[in-house]
Amino acid sequence: MEVWIGRQGERHGPYQEEQVREWLRSSQLSPDDLCWYDGLADWQPLSVLFPLDKPAPAPNPYAPPPLQQQPASTNHFDYAGFWQRFGAWIIDLIILMIPSMIVMVSSGGMEAYKHMVERIQGGADMAMALRDYAQVTETASLISLAITFLYYTFFEASKWQATPGKLALRLRVTDVHGARISIGRSAARNIVRLSGAIFGLIPLVCYAAIAWTQRKQGLHDLWASTFVLNGTAQQQPPQGRPPGDDQGSFHA
Known part of the structure; x- marks a missing residue:
């Protein structure tokens, strides 16, 4: 049975029933989260449709106090490594070359490049030829930078949480809680990429x-x-924001 999870006004899934039960047992999902599967008339709390198999035991008043627990951390996250991310960047670079080449060709950049090569081969000063080429293609370069910035910003803040390159290598971008990032955070993240470019x-x-x-x-x-x-993002249980950030019930 495939189950959809509703949280923070968004729908996640579908997931298999056993996955949902396991996430409930490990507290990755809350019993108060809403869910729906084919045949239900409306969304229901997980606690109604998937009650835990065994209730939590009553605390023993004579047991010693529990050890001090460390605050929840991000140590359980499976961080993507350097070569994975570099590979995703290469894929995105290839994709972005298509609109960049269209902009360059339509603005006369190819003719400017051929002219620069002819000047250099004819003995002209290389630094001056490169400077003139950069001036001619300045507008096309700025448009390409804007396309790159928007590409990363909107894809990484989308429901996929990833550009096509990251999706191809099964990666996703999250905040420090493992949740989807906002468009503002995504833009701030990609300002550094834009500056580097x-x-x-x-x-x-x-x-x-x-x-x-x-x-x-x-x-x-x-x-x-x-x-x-x-x-x-589609393989993960929906990640909640910190307590107190609930914006109301889920609407399909």
Whole structure:
């Protein structure tokens, strides 16, 4: 049986019944979360449709006090490694080359490139030829940068939480709670990528830190407090925001 989960006004799934029961037992899902499956007239709390098999035992008043528990951490997250993320970047780069080439060709960039090569072969000063080429293609370069920024910003804040490159390698972008990031956080994250592209430091700026940071965060992750994790958003139980951020009931 396939089960849909409703949380924070969004629908997640579908998941298999055994997955849902396991997430309930491990407290990854709350009994108060809503769910629906084919045949139900309306959404119902998980506690109604999937009651736990065994009730929690009553506390023993004579038992010693429990050990001090550490606050919930992100140690259980499966962080994506350097080469996984670099591979995703390569895929996205190939995809982005298509609109960039269209912009470049339509703005006369190819003719400017041929003219630059002819000048250099004819003995003209290389630095001056490159400068003139950069001036001619400046508008096309700025448009390509804007396309790249919007591409990453909107895809990583989408329900997929990933660009096509990350989806291909089964990765997703989250906040520090493992939840989907907002459009504002995604934009802040990609300001660093945009800045690096302007100064020609991609992939150095964004990716070099992944190899030595504890949670495999690049500079753009550290700036925006984000993680890149293994597993697509559709494979995960819906992640809630911190307590007190509930915005009401779910509407299908």
